Amino acid sequence: MSIKSWSVGYEVIRTYVRFAFWLTHKSVVVSGRQQIPKGKPIIFAANHQNALMDPLAVACTNSFQTVWLARADIFKSKSAQSFLKYIKLLPIYRIRDGKDNLSNNEQIFEEVTHILENNQTIGLFPEAAHSGRRQMLPHKKAIPRIALEAEAKNNFNLKLQIVPVGIFYTHYWKFNRTLIVQYGKPIEVDRYREEYTENPQKAMLSLRDEIYDRIGPLTLQINSKTHYQDYEDIRQLAGKSYSGKHFFSKNKFLQRFYAEQELVSGIEKLENSQPEAFEKIIEETNMYFRTIKGLRLTDGQIVNAGNATWAVLAVWLTASIFSFPLFAFGFLFNAVPFFVPRMTIRPRVNDTAFLSTFNFVAGLVVFPIFYLMDALLVFKFTGSVFIALITFILMPFAGKLAFNLLLFYKKIVQSLAIKIRHKSLLAQIVKKRNELIGLILRNIL
Secondary structure (H helix, E strand, O other), X not given: OOXXXXXXXXXXXXXXXXXXXXXHEEEEEEEOHHHOOOOOOEEEEEXXXXXXXXXXXXXXXXXXXXXXXEEHHHHOOHHHHHHHHHOOEEEEOOHHHOHHHOOHHHHHHHHHHHHHHOOOEEEEOOOOOOOOOOOOOOOOOHHHHHHHHHHHHOOOOOOOEEEEEEEEEOOOOOOOEEEEEEEOOOEEHHHHHHHHHHOHHHHHHHHHHHHHHHHHHHOOOOOXXXXXXXXXXXXHHHHHHHHOOOOOOOOHHHHHHHHHHHHHHHHHHHHHHOHHHHHHHHHHHHHHHHHHHHOOOOHHHXXXXXXXXXXXXXXXXXXXXXXXXXHHHHHHHHHHHHHHHHHHHHHHOOOHHHHHHHHHHHHHHHHHHHHHHHHHHHHHHXXXXXXXXXXXXXXXXXXXXXXXXHHHHHHHHHHHHHHHHOHHHHHHHHHHHHHHHHHHHHHHO
């Protein structure tokens, strides 16, 4: 089957992956999907921070069967090549793959041009590498080259569109995070016809820069290299409070995203225009985080414990008792396939940007196997195909519920421990935190 053909098998796989995305994420938010052109060739150009999860994020949030260009080293195994092509991946060679292999890109680019001429879509990361940070790397010229050469070959009548995509994760590898995928206004490549005719290299650089500028507003960009972690800490501290000061979106996840985006921008302006005020905030922020780190606590735990009155804790404890049977059912059938791969994979992963990918891919394989084994055991003990089938169907949903209940139970235990162990310090730390948030907001509002 040609990679250009619509594939039923691909759609079946994508449906399964979409379900897995729903299970493993707290929320998947998609914005701007209506801006994706119809009936025209498209190149999706997305920021790249989280390995294989990034192309999956795009593939699972639109209806196109996009052909993705991926790093060539994953195609080394012959057994992998057939499957990767089946799921519409093509190799692209970089200098690190050897100079002799760079010539192979000519054939790949030619195949990609045929795909675009067939009014289909391709996906490519303009950074050509993932960073694992909220910082876009400098863009390469692969997308401009493919786009402009394809248009030139067709006398700039192809009507090729480059759709910028911003991908944002609340966390890069933790389970139950929020994912936001935003599709931006498409770039019409034929606008570069005159510039390309006069100077192809200059046109490629101009298009490369426009792609960079279009993706930036769709994701969270922290430009500072010296104070990167400080910006992350400030975002964590003051993001919710800043979100309460302005309206950005009816969607609560987009509301928080846009608030944090503006907060980061405000801190950057402060750093450039009022360095003394900026340094004061950094100093106070570092002091706060050193204090709670010394107590082996996180900011989230401080917030939970500070908000948990004894009356609230009593309600939480009551809720935990009544919800425990549901937790036990979900935990029983999901604990082993959830925890074992994480315990075995994490020590072997040097690049943390791959953690989420390995956990997710392992889950796609391991969970169904365990669910089938558990269902067979249920059948053996009950003798009922119906009960075994219902149990099999409920297992993933029960697992998601059990994980959320586990977080709830941890919040109760941690809040109780903090209120008892650090009773005299908690009020002081919460007060310091509130004062720090006030200092941040006063300087940027």
